[in-house]
Amino acid sequence: MQENIQNKEDPLDLTLRPKTWDDYVGQEKVKDNVKIIVTAAKQRQEPPSHMLFYGNPGLGKTTIAHLIADEIGADFKITSGPAIERAGDLAAILTNLEHGSVLFIDEIHRLNRVVEEYLYPAMEDFQLNLILGSGPMAKTMTLEVPKFTLIGATTRLASLSSPLRSRFGANFGLNFYENSDIEQILHRSARILDIETEQDAFPVLAECSRYTPRTANHILQRVRDFAQVKGQGIITKQIAQDALSHLEIDNIGLTANDTRILQAIISKFGGGPVGLQGLAAATAEEQNTILDIYEPYLMRLGFVARTPKGRIATKLAYKHLNIIPPKNQTPLF
Ligand SMILES: Nc1ncnc2c1ncn2[C@@H]1O[C@H](COP(=O)(O)OP(=O)(O)OP(=O)(O)O)[C@@H](O)[C@H]1O
Ligand SMILES: [Mg+2]
Incomplete structure (x- = not known):
């Protein structure tokens, strides 16, 4: 399973991935807190508590997971939410861990609910409660699994179930960089x-x-x-x-696609508000792509704002695109 995920990784990411904390630039607060957790656990000679990292693609979640495993000198196993289809897949992964291993589950919000239920006792008590057979003859068997540290990564904190989220000892959000x-x-x-x-x-x-x-x-x-x-x-x-x-990238990093989204909000929806579904339909983009790729940066730039009624284009967006808003289309922000 490790190979599958690694192969899917961008070769440039692999070449340039920082190998030391000093090379991991920025995110100082997160780094400090992570180092405290890891150092304290090392002193107690215990695996550190489970940690969850969330943030947009490419901000360094996988990288920090590698750094943590290196720091504690632990074996590092990597998998992803959608790769663990059945309870049996999870059992195979967990029972093959070494004591103190770091298990990295990428895209953990895509773990299915059944597998999630099996994961809870493994995270809390390092036990797996397997059900053998079905119907009245079904039996539960408890398997001990080696003590491990789960590191979860997600681009969608909101899609993570709250029982799963609450089982992590620490949650860290990675922000955009300076x-x-x-x-x-x-x-x-x-x-x-x-x-x-x-x-x-x-x-x-x-x-x-x-x-x-x-x-x-x-x-x-x-x-x-x-x-x-x-x-x-x-x-x-x-x-x-x-x-x-x-490359059609403008001086602040907007691509033709970003501009298309802004223009759609402005010209097709009168500057908004427009719902995600409407915007996806008007731009022929997947809703997920808008949510994960375009919107976070447009919001960070202050070009798009979310209101209870939907997304709107801001004054800054009109200014950047050199569009003078018509009288009936004065942007709210
Ligand atoms: N803090 C950092 N300092 C230096 N380089 C970094 C840092 N964070 C990320 N990078 C670079 O960006 C690349 C992508 O980071 P990484 O794979 O950790 O992102 P990710 O958050 O896991 O993204 P995804 O959500 O797509 O899996 C790394 O290989 C590395 O080259
Ligand atoms: Mg990653």
């Missing part, structure tokens, strides 16, 4: 990938990285290709700007 952190990450990536980059190109790249390390690394890679083909292989400020406009 541009200065993104610049630091880009410096490290350029060094590892051996990409010559001029100093004044870094802020240009950081500005359009959506405050997200994975996006920053992808942009760096695309701009490197452009520099190699259209320039001298060196990323200068000018090359960075040219490459970005070639």
